[in-house]
Amino acid sequence: xxxxxxxxxxxxxxxxxxxxxxxxxxxxxxxxxxxxxxxxxxxxxxxxxxxxxxxxxxxxxxxxxxxxxxxxxxxxxxxxxx
Amino acid sequence: xxxxxxxxxxxxxxxxxxxxxxxxxxxxxxxxxxxxxxxxxxxxxxxxxxxxxxxxxxxxxxxxxxxxxxxxxxxxxxxxxxxxxxxxxxxxxxxxxxxxxxxxxxxxxxxxxxxxxxxxxxxxxxxxxxxxxxxxxxxxxxxxxxxxxxxxxxxxxxxxxxxxxxxxxx
Numbered sequence: 043x044x045x046x047x048x049x050x051x052x053x054x055x056x057x058x059x060x061x062x063x064x065x066x067x068x069x070x071x072x073x074x075x076x077x078x079x080x081x082x083x084x085x086x087x088x089x090x091x092x093x094x095x096x097x098x099x100x101x102x103x104x105x106x107x108x109x110x111x112x113x114x115x116x117x118x119x120x121x122x123x124x
Numbered sequence: 125x126x127x128x129x130x131x132x133x134x135x136x137x138x139x140x141x142x143x144x145x146x147x148x149x150x151x152x153x154x155x156x157x158x159x160x161x162x163x164x165x166x167x168x169x170x171x172x173x174x175x176x177x178x179x180x181x182x183x184x185x186x187x188x189x190x191x192x193x194x195x196x197x198x199x200x201x202x203x204x205x206x207x208x209x210x211x212x213x214x215x216x217x218x219x220x221x222x223x224x225x226x227x228x229x230x231x232x233x234x235x236x237x238x239x240x241x242x243x244x245x246x247x248x249x250x251x252x253x254x255x256x257x258x259x260x261x262x263x264x265x266x267x268x269x270x271x272x273x274x275x276x277x278x279x280x281x282x283x284x285x286x287x288x289x290x291x292x293x294x
Contacts, residue, residue: 053279054260088286091235092254097134098230100147105125108151112158
């Protein structure tokens with residue numbers, strides 16, 4: 043059976059490494075493995091660009107516009123628009 | 125709802141790249157969520173359920189859009205060359221509207237343009253993974269895809285993004 047420490051990094055582990063979150067045992071493998079270091083190096087830049095993407099906001103009053111079109115249940119169990 | 129307003133709008137905006145349309149789809153999403161809250165199954169993560177509805181709305185729109193072929197010959201009802209010319213879309217002669225200006229500023233960076241070139245399925249995976257911080261399992265659940273497919277899509281998406289960004293730099 044292959045020693046886990048000798049297995050190449052998965053896509054998820056490369057993501058963790060790019061964000062400085064990779065565990066020590068796997069970091070040791072990365073330090074020793076040329077293949078993994080090359081792949082991780084290629085992935086790092088794009089991952090960092092992606093995780094820094096901003097979120098956008100809809101225009102003001104968005105929630106109110108949604109709520110005005112939602113049916114609210116009444117105590118009798120019927121639905122009414124707001 | 126406010127908690128999910130920005131994430132849902134951001135996903136839809138990046139999927140369709142049109143602010144007004146993304147807002148319409150986001151409204152449609154939340155109305156479906158709130159009106160259909162009784163059909164929500166608690167074993168499913170609530171945010172995954174919302175993103176599933178939002179992503180379906182975006183994919184439906186993109187499919188419909190791909191079917192609507194824009195004819196450069198004008199209206200299908202046009203019968204004479206004059207009518208065809210009169211109803212043909214005018215390309216390149218419209219000034220940028222304020223909304224288009226905002227869209228160009230928000231989605232005009234190299235990485236945003238590269239994301240726009242990805243297939244919609246890749247785009248949804250990469251946005252849920254890196255913007256929303258979803259795990260691979262959560263993405264699979266949200267998009268109704270096998271886990272292996274999600275991993276493949278994300279890996280390919282990042283390779284394509286790298287390629288697009290390198291093309292630009294060359």
